Amino acid sequence: MLAPAELRALAHALDLRPTKRRGQNFLVDANTVRRLVRLAEVGPHDTVLEIGPGLGSMTLGLLGAAGAVVAVEVDPPLAAALPVTAAARLPAETAARLHVVLADGLRLTAADLPADLPAGLPAPNVLAANLPYNIAVPLLLGVLERLPSLRRGLVMVQAEVADRLTSPPGSRVYGAPSVKLAWYAHSRPAGGVPRPVFWPQPNVDSGLVAFTRRTPPGPAELRAEVFAAVDAAFAQRRKTLRTALAPWAGSRDAASALAEAAGVDPGARGETLDVEAFCRLAIARAAR
Structure with a gap:
């Protein structure tokens, strides 16, 4: 020492x-x-x-x-x-x-x-x-x-x-x-x-x-998409997902649709979501 x-x-x-x-x-x-x-x-x-x-x-x-x-x-x-x-x-x-x-x-x-x-x-x-x-x-x-x-x-x-x-x-x-x-x-x-x-x-x-x-909660090829959703959600952390994710999803309506497809409340905030939920959002976007 x-x-x-x-x-x-x-x-x-x-x-x-x-x-x-x-x-x-x-x-x-x-x-x-x-x-x-x-x-x-x-x-x-x-x-x-x-x-x-x-x-x-x-x-x-x-x-x-x-x-x-x-x-x-x-x-x-x-x-x-x-x-x-x-x-x-x-x-x-x-x-x-x-x-x-x-x-x-x-x-x-x-x-x-x-x-x-x-x-x-x-x-x-x-x-x-x-x-x-x-x-x-x-x-x-x-x-x-x-x-x-x-x-x-x-x-x-x-x-x-x-x-x-x-x-x-x-x-x-x-x-x-x-x-x-x-x-x-x-x-x-x-x-x-x-x-x-x-x-x-x-x-x-x-x-x-x-x-x-740990084993990642989603496909490795979706990591960048998951992180993009995370960045969007916390760029406006006081906004609901339908608003905060609009730039990432393309629009407020698209963000709401993706959230619903992922089993997430579009009126929730990003700070309530775990990594698995963000992963589901990315999978929903990739499936569009």
Whole structure:
């Protein structure tokens, strides 16, 4: 684990000034790192994907538990420093489990991942990461779409975003991110993380989201159509479906007809629908 003084020394050596643009708030508390590794349920048969490892606080904890860690870092100096940090603080055998990928997590695909993982280990099957807060939702949804090997995970995001991602239909904060994550996975809140465990301290609270991949509730080829219906419904979340879905369906009458065909009340609001209902709407539109 990296003590606060070590982390600041590393940052100084790299001439690193954490930026809000890249969501750089680094963990400086060893107990928090141990807690995150435990909650992620990482074991020696897992290959962990960590996006945005930064200076390596969480990476060192994951390396002690996982069979391999694939750390995806967009900043070249940070990516170059990470293996050096691991080699200096861990036994050689443990440090060798680290595979660093210099890439943008928002564009990460399976082709970017290392092909030289040890025999017997899967392609990354666990996502464990302190996600950059300003891009957390598109990043999480994107890797779930493009990396089907991911089966479960634990991510740290802004507390408000964690609430949105895990809220059920009818909740005040239920929205498009809630529905879209539910297409890929069952999720649940996994606790909060206090501000003082970061350097620099963020101006927002942090929360943990745990998830387990599920079979999508509809045909994979309809995912884009389902998400388009979701976006339309929540673009005007206070409007009824017959109004909010009109741009997507073609008209208010068409939206009402699709809702009725899907077994949904056209006078309901999108915030009352679960992902299965949105899926039925997309199937009804595709059948027109």
